[in-house]
């Protein structure tokens with residue numbers, strides 16, 4: 001059985017991110033048609049654009065405490081500047097290690113339950 | 126061309142008051158709010174019926190909490206507006222009260238911030254995120270701490286010194302939620318929340334109220350108020366986030382843009398600032414903001430901190446109230462309370478917290494969104 005993506009509107013089973021591109025050239029994530037944050041164009045001026053999931057780490061942190069008891073600490077959060085432009089904040093595969101800013105990162109699809117998978121970021125191979 | 130506050134008629138803070146910021150309690154928000162307002166009225170030597178309009182900064186009390194509170198001062202029929210702008214709710218209420226008086230619509234207006242610690246509810250925009258459900262405010266600022274320490278080769282211990290200073294200031298403030306001096310070891314040794322951030326480097330959860338009464342020169346004269354204790358509001362500036370290049374943190378850039386406008390509007394250079402009350406919900410923020418306000422080049426904030434330049438009695442007293450870390454951050458009250466602290470300092474009435482010779486003060490607040498508000502106050 002194919003595993004279920006936790007957030008299928010945001011990424012594909014191969015770890016590509018579902019972003020968008022405005023007619024003005026602004027690339028954004030995730031895809032939406034409400035309107036462009038740079039120029040205000042909307043609707044069909046905003047077209048889907050698949051983002052590779054490769055980028056550069058801006059910062060990371062290991063979280064020791066979280067209000068939601070279902071989310072067990074520690075876990076690690078990273079801020080990644082994608083090669084196409086958008087900056088995303090994401091969970092990192094390695095839960096208890098800070099990574100040096102500037103490190104190359106890549107998206108990974110990882111199992112998070114019996115039949116569910118989610119997108120995380122890890123060091124590039 | 127659009128005008129600034131300084132192009133309108135002069136406005137002054139004539140009265141300030143608080144209900145102490147404190148841990149969540151059974152005390153109703155009505156008691157918190159009217160306590161602060163009565164203190165501000167007494168401070169201004171003003172009767173409630175002379176107040177012509179009221180702006181209530183609050184984020185966590187739900188719909189229209191204002192009149193059920195204000196009626197206990199006497200239901201005079203004055204216009205009431207509620208201002209919700211996240212952490213900047215109180216700063217925004219103050220700005221609106223200033224604009225009301227500066228425009229000539231009122232001679233005397235009230236800005237009051239009041240909140241209880243209730244859960245935050247934000248409607249979904251329909252645009253999902255990868256991991257926002259795993260990112261608390263402290264996680265955002267832990268990421269910034271990590272970035273700042275790497276970029277400027279600064280140790281986490283040195284960043285934590287912001288908390289030592291602000292706890293020291295808060296220990297002298299009867300309205301502060303935390304009134305205890307803390308050593309660097311205590312600050313670093315506390316419970317870790319994310320990365321190097323410890324509980325004593327984060328603002329506490331709390332409740333409280335703060336009030337400020339704003340008046341025109343006509344109002345001061347007509348009501349016989351003490352002009353000698355009035356403090357002039359020389360600028361009011363507000364901005365919201367734009368799209369910045371990857372790697373430029375919006376917190377810092379937004380503050381930089383707003384500070385440049387505020388200082389230009391008042392024709393003041395950063396060197397002239399004697400007091401800054403700023404949004405230090407987390408230690409690294411204070412360094413980011415003083416650098417972007419222009420006290421020193423980027424990455425040099427720790428030097429100023431370590432040489433005592435940011436202490437009361439130093440070059441520029443930053444967060445003499447104790448800031449959000451020690452005085453607390455009950456949301457609605459916080460921005461109004463900053464105005465109260467600066468007013469008290471510029472009047473020379475801050476007692477053990479007095480910064481000698483204080484003449485010019487800057488209040489800085491950011492809020493989720495992100496938005497940024499600044500007010501410059503000066504002794505006439």
Ligand SMILES: [Zn+2]
Pocket residue numbers: 022023024025026036037038039040041
């Ligand atoms: Zn566009």
